[in-house]
Amino acid sequence: MGWFALALLIVSSASLVRADSSDHRYKAGDLVPLYANKVGPFHNPSETYRYFDLPFCSPGAVKDKKEALGEVLNGDRLVTAPYKLDFLADKESETVCKKKLSKEEVAQFRSAVTKDYYFQMYYDDLPIWGFLGKVDKEGKADPSDYKYYLFNHLHFEVLYNKDRVIEINARTDPSALVDLTEDKEVNVDFMYTVKWKETNTPFDKRMEKYSQSSSLPHHLEIHWFSIINSCVTVLLLTGFLATILMRVLKNDFVKYAHDEETADDQEETGWKYIHGDVFRFPKYKSLLAAATGSGTQLFTLTIFIFILALVGVFYPYNRGALFTALVVIYALTSGIAGYTATSFYCQLEGTNWMVEEELACGYSFLKLHLEMGGLTVELFATAALPFGTIVVIFLIWTLVTSPLLVLGGIAGKNSKAEFRAPCRTTKYPREIPPLPWYRGTLPQMAMAGFLPFSAIYIELYYIYLQVFGGHRIYTIYSILFIVFIILLIVTAFITVALTYFQLAAEDHEWWWRSFLCGGSTGLFIYGYCLYYYYARSDMSGFMQTSFFFGYMACICYGFFLMLGTVGFHGALFFVRHIYRSIKCE
Template sequence: MGLGYRSQMGMVRVLFFLLAISSYAEAFYIPGWSIKSYQDNEAIPLLVNKVYSDSTQLQYAYYDLPFVCPPTGAHHAGSALLSGQTISLNLGEVLRGDRITQSDIELSMGKDAPCSHLCNKTISRNDLKRARELVKDGYVAEWIVDNLPGATSFVTVDKSKKYYAAGFKMGYKDVELSSGKSRYYINNHFTIAIRYRKAPGKDGERGGKVVVAFEVYTKSVGPEKRLADGCPADLTEVDTPMELYIEPNGTAFSELYPHSSYHPHEVDQDVEDGATLEIPYTYSVYWREDDKIEWAHRWDMYFMNQEEGHRIHWLAIINSLIISGSLSANVAMILARAVRGDIKSYKDAAMEDGKVKLKRKSRPGSSARTPKIGEKNGLGLLEQVGDTDNDADVSSDEEALEDVTGWKLLHGDVFRVPAYGYLLAPLIGSGMQLVFMAVGLLFLSSLGVLNPSFRGGFVSVGVGLFVFAGVFSGYFSGRVYQTFGGKNWRRNTFVTAILFPGLLFALVFILNLFVWAQASSTALPFGTLVGIILLWLCIQLPLVYIGSWFGYVRTGAWEHPTKITALPRQLPIKPWYIQTVPSILLAGLIPFAVIFIELFYVFQSLWKDKSGYYYVFGFLSVVSIILIITIAEVTIVTIYIQLCSEDYNWWWHSFFVGGGSAAWVFIYCIWYYLTKLHIEGFISGFLFFSYSFLACVVYGLLCGTVGFLTAYAFVRRIYGAIKAD
């Protein structure tokens, strides 16, 4: 059976071993591919990336904003790029909306610059409106130095620890208490604080230094009281901040709005009357040596505010272990005893004088006829054999076997080919493709190979694993397809390679059109779309073909322990909790309870804290292992109950039961959107639910494949055990 007490205890021991090493895997952190050290006064490039907000799903390239200092195109020491040139990005960086560009801000190792003038940017009323919208939505900007994002520092409530939040505010909003009107201010002075220490090894002996922290503090400084070079006369005490407001331009404005006061309505402020506003931008640079931060742990400051969640992560692990352990005990006790008891009782009753005879227990009101001797009726466990004239023996055997019921009666139908099997086979193949990708990502992330310093690495490696896992997709799809009796394996190969990836690409392309219309950096460039299509058609499709050929032609179909009868048996009326939709929802609730707590942190990293990074992949890996075990056990219990109800349509049911928790995850997405997020606007909401739906489909396909393969192995095992003896 494979479900005995010893095997379950062995599974638990392996799980605890993985749990023990997860803490070490989490500590094994690779913050970058190589350490970059700098000598005194050596130039260090500062890169600008994008702006983003927790209130919207739309991101924008920093230099696309009309109110910031545009790049001059000049060459600065320390970089091979001209100002305004974009560095080469990997696929993951492009997909996450990064647009990393060389800036005009100059940094030199260890050299302070109390104030430097960047530019005077003149903006129109339309540009001013755009600036107010971004400030109102709480947009933050991301700059990069030595692969570290510029951060705003915070302290814990007890002021015992300091932690970082990537990015800095573009501006702030203030509301007048007397009038209740809103005023918007732009942050136009940047204080850059860079912490460094002596480089490890021989580089440090030669005077090399490494960057261990990059902080950005902003301030809004009005145009008054400035020196000849454009810098503020006093940065410590600012009397007037830089307000995003343009006074009415003489008669043109007064004729349109004669009754407007100093602060007219925001709609009135946006009237294009030719007036402009000049915003002076300046920056300061300060270098501070800090021996408390190791270069290998310089990213820890970005995770410091999440350390308090470690206790909750452990509670999530314990919660998952309790749920899975309880379910494992039930599976071991109920199924092991019940199935073995059924098999034993069947053999004691059926094996008489070397003949296997079986009668289906009669049901009141059943219209099923009594089969003739030797007829394949699809109702018995094995074909009846014996002397056709021995009617008396059959009658006596019927009395002896009248207690044989349930799943033992489905011998001739349990492996009957399911309806729409030509769709189920490609789905199973795509599910195995996702399983391989997910296992690879979790393994590499737990080892620290994929980490925040490898910008875009998680997505890039994920796409690569998905493409090259086409071999597994083709293999399992081809083999399942032949098991279902399919003849045209090339058509199945084409469907497997096109169905899920094609739907995925079509949905992403449609969403990309909406993002394109908003001029967001999240929109995929045309070249990237062409590259994805080439990866899909030129690499994945041939790999799916190779895997399908090997699975269909070379390996062949899985053999079943019983034969299929000519006529299908009549299906009984099932209780409500065994019917398709209720059983899927009830069975899916248990795996959802396993991942519920960890799901909160994943959502927080993806949606709420876009500036943050999810990093506890050790915990996530353990929870994922428990999830797979739970899905397997829930599917076995559900399919066993279905078979005991004499319903042999378990193929699709096992797939949907395995992926049933995806429905609860989507419900959780709705709850999270309504209670935890502050997303505004139709486009942002549409993107949230579209991406959430897509993620739930991927999750459901992955888990459904696990459920299907588990149920298939279970059904083959129990019916093979009966035939074995």
């Protein structure tokens, strides 16, 4: 099963690298495919609509391009554009159509121009952008005096190398304007011009232009400096706290060893005092096992995504590659969730492992439901999700995800792994002494989430800026991977430190506390979403608000499970280590 899954992953990854089934070679006069994708307000890139939702010229028989699953989930709806750009064929002021716009259509275009709508097309898989019109505000203080114009003439400049298209640019003719200021019928002649120019740029380097623009080179040095400064600060603080913790532990070991040699009947205090309760299994252990199983799957998914990103699979404007990878790898790694959850549940002496499978399956279905909810919100702003895509996703979940989850559970049950506790557990639990308010669960979660969040908030700003605040694709995966590793280290350490302080206060219920403290960074990330939405973004309206907060809720929920699992396993390793170092029989 493992080799089969790996083979599927390799095949799917290879398919992502392929730009198109075509070899992108053309002869003079050949029709090069030009597809119209979407339109939307420039300052709110998350709000997009289908190109022909606006009353543009239709090319007659409009044909949809068959997109892959990831492209559909990405919101792409490629439809044949009304412009014909034949290979090496120059055109001068070619008329697309003569159209009489009704009052309603004029108002529709005027609303789009007011919101700075742009369009996106793809020519031989190369993206093209342009604005629909402009607002003339010069010398007019009163908004009621503004003039609204629609661009009706597009100039295409195409660069080619022998028989291949290398680059395309589109610009609007500032002198070709249609006045949309008044609500009246308007006659529009939609026109375009095509100019072909030869270039020496090789075909395999035609995407470098987009990679460089998406990486923001003029900000890259500042970006690196900010990230390094933040990481060094956090690591120094972490190292300082680690040194203190190691010195305290060393003193504890010396103290307990001295007490054992001199006065065995002396009353014990601190974390050794609760050695008979610290390995008492927690309440709701089936739920904890399911959560850690799902967190392990998400951690594995994240590592695979980073591997694909670092080897260059997600190059700019490789449409749908990320979504395709997420769907495929998520389905193939579901067996990890089943195995981890059931194996851990059996170690905690759980007897009804099928209940555990149902919980793990429920977590998997909840994640899928949340992801589909986020995609549905996104696609409300773009286009309806095709019924066939819904069926494909449902079949992937029923025929791949769920069976692998069950098979992983069976393998976990048959692994017969045992929970080896260094200390025996007493029959009756000790009473936990009264603790001050700041040692409660919520204050501890706040402290646990702040330090990891401080290590990533600068990178969060750049990610939000490029994904939600601009029209560039995030490509600096090396920085992101470094920040991710720092996040894991800091999360594990801060959870271990808080677990020690909890045990030192003779509070032995650390199992759920460590998971919640580790995952609390996800809550801080969601809190940052509130700040970004209201202070940094230009998004507004029900659809954009629903999309942004719904989508980020899915992501933060995944971070909560993944980082909670990291924190819990770090705390479990630490607790086993310290109690193995003393005599606690």
